[in-house]
Amino acid sequence: MEPGFCTGTPCAATEAGGGVRAIDLFAGAGGFSTGARMAGVNVVWAANHWPVAVETHAANHPETAHACQDLHQADWSRVPAHDILLASPCCQGHSKAPGKAANNPQHDASRSTAWAVVSALEYHRPSFGVVENVREFMDWNLFPAWRLALQALGYQISPHVVDAADFGVPQHRERLFIVLSRSDRPLMLNLPRRQYVTAASVIDFSAGNWTPIEKPGRAAATLSRIANGRRAHGDRFPTAYYGNEAGGRSIDRPIGTITTRDRWAVVDGDRMRMLRADECRAAMGFPAEYQLPKQHRTAVHLLGNAVCPPVARDIITAIQGAA
Known part of the structure; x- marks a missing residue:
């Protein structure tokens, strides 16, 4: 257009x-x-x-x-x-x-x-x-x-x-x-x-492209945030990739602010992934049927x-x- x-x-x-x-x-x-x-x-x-x-x-x-x-x-x-x-x-x-x-x-x-x-x-x-x-x-x-x-x-x-x-x-x-x-x-x-409404209500732990937390090249700052999050919240929690959060958030509370570029990762045991676009949509309060561009970014x-x-x-x- x-x-x-x-x-x-x-x-x-x-x-x-x-x-x-x-x-x-x-x-x-x-x-x-x-x-x-x-x-x-x-x-x-x-x-x-x-x-x-x-x-x-x-x-x-x-x-x-x-x-x-x-x-x-x-x-x-x-x-x-x-x-x-x-x-x-x-x-x-x-x-x-x-x-x-x-x-x-x-x-x-x-x-x-x-x-x-x-x-x-x-x-x-x-x-x-x-x-x-x-x-x-x-x-x-x-x-x-x-x-x-x-x-x-x-x-x-x-x-x-x-x-x-x-x-x-x-x-x-x-x-x-x-x-x-x-x-x-x-x-x-x-x-x-x-x-x-909790973060757990928008995160689908059965879907997404998960990667091992312990893998070559994983940033030390990321590993430190995950370790802090585990101590505070157990094995399942969202954590910010950037910003002033040093750990994670409980899935039993709302997630932090959704920004214009991928910010929130989800930790599940020994694996992790970024929030999917449909999860960001739910976290923003849009209806599930709301149409979005196909490109994630x-x-x-x-x-x-x-x-x-x-x-x-x-x-x-x-x-x-x-x-």
């Missing part, structure tokens, strides 16, 4: 939807859209600059009109009217990863994607918006200016920092959700706290960038209840 290519007719999508309508900016794999659908909301338009992401979203949301383009250049007059704007601007320039500092052109450009939210809201003025990002988004040097621009458009701003595990997702994943509302005061949501990249659908579902449901 070429950049700028649009599938579906916006007006037709709007007329067919009915009920509460949303658009999804920087839609990626479709976690926000899937959560909106769970909440009974019709996603009438979705956009992303990466053709693979648009194709994946379209395969799972065929009723939605799609655009593959740089949203800095969007013509918002061609986007259907909607009640809720959903957006996940690029987070790489705000995260703790190297390159966050200013004067890194790639990360400066990624931070600028948040301004597409302002231009979309300025044109359409929907009643609500939800912007998802890492919590460091609020430390952005231009965040005060971004907030003032939204307030100038008549939006109240209510930040909510949540952990996906509290929404029944089998993963600890802390993210910022900024709720925007055209209301007299900021909309503080009363969000449910659901029972934790691409699927994991999409999932690691996604919004967890159950989190989006509960936030959007709470907004509708408070409206």
Whole structure:
């Protein structure tokens, strides 16, 4: 799919939807859209600059009109009217990863994607918006200016920092959700706290490509993490390949954050393997039937960038209840 290519007719999508309508900016794999659908909301338009992401979203949301383009250049007059704007601007320039500092052109450009939210809201003025990002988004040097621009458009701003595990997702994943509302005061949501779902519920110990733990070339740091994990959790547990974890995690608690490249290995006795894409999908809270690219690396990249659908579902449901 070429950049700028649009599938579906916006007006037709709007007329067919009915009920509460949303658009999804920087839609990626479709976690926000899937959560909106769970909440009974019709996603009438979705956009992303990466053709693979648009194709994946379209395969799972065929009723939605799609655009593959740089949203800095969007013509918002061609986007259907909607009640809720959903957006996940690029987070790489705000995260703790190297390159966050200013004067890194790639990360400066990624931070600028948040301004597409302002231009979309300025044109359409929907009643609500939800912007998802890492919590460091609020430390952005231009965040005060971004907030003032939204307030100038008549939006109240209510930040909510949540952990996906509290929404029944089998993963600890802390993210910022900024709720925007055209209301007299900021909309503080009363969000449910659901029972934790364990890593054991998403790991299939009977499947996958296992390799011996003790094999030539295995990194000493990996062996050290596994030894620490065994002492703490026994013979079965997930362990991180990178990050600040020195051991493993109990399979009786949610797994750690799913990232855009393989991070979690599963240890089972004297063998180990990386998490499969379908296990990452389950750990993100996507339905089992959700279609992903066949290439493992691409699927994991999409999932690691996604919004967890159950989190989006509960936030959007709470907004509708408070409206």
